[in-house]
Amino acid sequence: MTEQQSSGSPAAEGLAERVAGLTDRRGVLRLAGVAAGAGVLAACSSPAVPSGNGGAPPAGGAGGGGANGIPTSEIPVGGGKVFADSKTVVTQPTAGTFKAFDAICPHQGCTVGSVEGGQIICPCHQSHFDDSTGDVVSGPAPTxxxxxxxxxxxxxxxxS
Structure with a gap:
């Protein structure tokens, strides 16, 4: 081994410069910027689905969750709306007839994603459910x- 490789080698000096560069003020600010950017991306990754209750328990009782105080005009005739925060899907199969179901698909626990053409659809494995009864129309869901x-x-x- 040569003297240069054993103690004061250029590689050791380069490493010391890189460590110093990471711990100086600019390096710390750069690292903080990356961490803040990651936090912003995480916060923007899944949009909130509004419900009529703002996460409050149902009126007249504690626990159980539920979509409450929803204007009937928010639920389209022949369609419906998924309230992911309360794990509820509300449908209006015919004018003035409202139905509600647990929005968790019994196949693998995904939240159903939409109500289209008289059916509630799970986006994970394409199980379809009748919007007026909740019965399985097609797909892998067992119930x-x-x-x-x-x-x-x-x-x-x-x-409720």
Missing amino acids: GLTPKTVKVSGATLTV
């Missing part, structure tokens, strides 16, 4: 969606 209770009061509805 239908669990029904919930809908109460309409004037122009709003609550689900």
